[in-house]
Amino acid sequence: MPDPLSEMLALVNARCLISGELRAGGEWAYRFRPDAPVKLDAVVRGSCWLIVDDGPPSRLVAGDAVVLNGVGTTVLCSDPRLRPAEATEIRASENDHRRLGSGDDVVIIGGHVDFDPAAASLFTSALPGVTHASAASTEAAEMRRLLEQIMAETASDHPGARFAIDQHAQLLLLQVLRIGLRGEAVSHPGWLRLLADPRLRPAVSLMHADPGRAWGLADLATAAGMSRSHFAHRFREVSGQPPLTYLSHWRVRLAERALRETDTTVAALAERLGYASESSFSHAFTRIAGVSPSRYRRRGRPSGPEAAISSRYHA
Numbered sequence: 001m002p003d004p005l006s007e008m009l010a011l012v013n014a015r016c017l018i019s020g021e022l023r024a025g026g027e028w029a030y031r032f033r034p035d036a037p038v039k040l041d042a043v044v045r046g047s048c049w050l051i052v053d054d055g056p057p058s059r060l061v062a063g064d065a066v067v068l069n070g071v072g073t074t075v076l077c078s079d080p081r082l083r084p085a086e087a088t089e090i091r092a093s094e095n096d097h098r099r100l101g102s103g104d105d106v107v108i109i110g111g112h113v114d115f116d117p118a119a120a121s122l123f124t125s126a127l128p129g130v131t132h133a134s135a136a137s138t139e140a141a142e143m144r145r146l147l148e149q150i151m152a153e154t155a156s157d158h159p160g161a162r163f164a165i166d167q168h169a170q171l172l173l174l175q176v177l178r179i180g181l182r183g184e185a186v187s188h189p190g191w192l193r194l195l196a197d198p199r200l201r202p203a204v205s206l207m208h209a210d211p212g213r214a215w216g217l218a219d220l221a222t223a224a225g226m227s228r229s230h231f232a233h234r235f236r237e238v239s240g241q242p243p244l245t246y247l248s249h250w251r252v253r254l255a256e257r258a259l260r261e262t263d264t265t266v267a268a269l270a271e272r273l274g275y276a277s278e279s280s281f282s283h284a285f286t287r288i289a290g291v292s293p294s295r296y297r298r299r300g301r302p303s304g305p306e307a308a309i310s311s312r313y314h315a
Contacts, residue, residue: 005177005195007208011253012123013116016040016173018150018165020110022076024048025103029077029084036112037124039068040173041076044147046106051075052130063135063144065176067113069127076108109150111169116260119253126190133176146172189240197238199224203231207247211254212274215247252288255281259297266293 022030041050042065049057052071057080060066068074075084078101090098115123133143150168153161177192194200203220220243221231235243251273258264264272270281285293 008122008191008195009174009177011257012119013114014123014173015114015166016111016169017114018109018111018154018169021097021154022100022108022110023097023104023106024076024078024100024108025105026101027078027082028101029075029079029082030087030090030098030100031073031075031084032087033073034068034071034112036114037070037120038113038115038127039071039074040111040113040169040176041066041068041074042109042143042147042172044107044109044151045104048106048108049075049077049080051077051080058130058132061135063140063147065133065143065147065172067127067131067133067173067176069124069129069131071129078106107151109147109154113173116257119256122191122253126192131176131179133179137179139175139179143172143175146175189238191239194235194239194246197234199226200231200235200238203235203243204246207243207250211247211251212272214274215244217243248284249288252285255285255293256289256296259293269293 024030041060043060043062045062047059047061050060050066051057052068052074054073077084085100090100113123133139135143137143146168150165150172153164153168158164194204202223202225206220206223207215217228217232220235221228224231226234232242235246239246241249255269255273258269266282267278270278273281275281275284282293285296289296291299
C-alpha cells in the first residue's frame with residue numbers, strides 16, 4: 001500500500017530549507033513577519049515564548065519545533081511583557097545569523113517550506129496556523145537528533161554541508177507533521193485530518209494505490225469496515241468532501257503533475273486515470289482545475305521570482 005502522507009508531500013513538492021539562526025540571552029524580544037506561507041522554527045537550546053498574530057503566548061523549550069502557516073507576525077522573546085525589536089532594527093550577519101540580548105542561552109533555527117506553486121493550496125489549506133511538535137512527544141529523541149545534525153553541519157565546512165542540512169530539515173518537517181497527524185492540531189477538515197483517521201486510511205490508500213480504478217462507495221466502505229452511509233458521512237466530515245469527489249480531485253492533481261513534468265498525452269492520461277474518454281477527462285479536469293488540460297500544459301510551471309518562495313528572520 002502507498003503512504004498517502006509521502007504521496008501528498010511529493011505531489012506538492014514540499015521542501016524544507018533552513019534559512020537562519022537566532023541566538024539570544026538575558027532579556028530580549030524579536031518580532032518578524034514571515035514572507036513565506038509556511039515557516040518552521042525549532043529551539044535547539046534554552047527556552048523562549050512564542051506569540052503569533054498577537055495571540056496568547058506559548059512556551060517553547062529545547063527540542064520543540066513549530067510549523068507556522070499563513071501567520072502575519074511572530075514574536076520570539078524571553079518575556080511576553082517586553083517590547084519586541086522589529087526585524088529592521090537588528091543587523092544580521094551574511095549567513096542570516098542574528099544575536100539579541102546578552103549571551104547565547106537560547107538558540108533557535110528557522111526555515112521555510114517551498115512548494116510547487118500550482119499545488120501549494122493543497123498543503124496550506126490542510127494545516128492549522130500553528131502546529132506544535134513538543135519535546136515531550138514520543139518522537140522527541142529523533143527531533144533532537146535531527147537538530148543536532150543540522151547544527152553540526154551548519155558549523156562545519158564539510159563538502160555537501162548545505163545538502164545535508166536540507167535533508168535533515170526535510171525529515172524534521174516530516175516529524176512535525178507526524179505529530180500533528182495524531183494531535184489536536186488537526187482540527188479542521190482536510191487531507192491532513194483525513195490521513196490522521198485510522199478508520200478511513202485503508203480506503204484512502206486504495207484510491208492512491210489505483211486511482212484509475214472505478215471505485216464505488218461500497219468498495220471503499222468495505223475497506224474501512226463501515227456501512228456505505230456511515231463511511232460517506234464520516235469521510236465528508238473529516239475531509240470536507242465526499243469520497244468520490246476526493247478521488248476526482250486526487251486524479252486531477254496527479255494529472256496536473258504529469259502535464260507539468262512529462263510529455264504524456266491527454267488521451268493517455270485519461271485512460272490511466274480511469275476516464276471513459278478524453279473528452280470526459282477534459283471536462284472533469286476543467287471543472288476542478290479551472291482550465292483545460294491542454295491550456296494547463298501550455299501555461300506550464302511558473303518561473304521567475306514568483307516561483308521561488310523564501311523566508312528568513314527578517315521582513
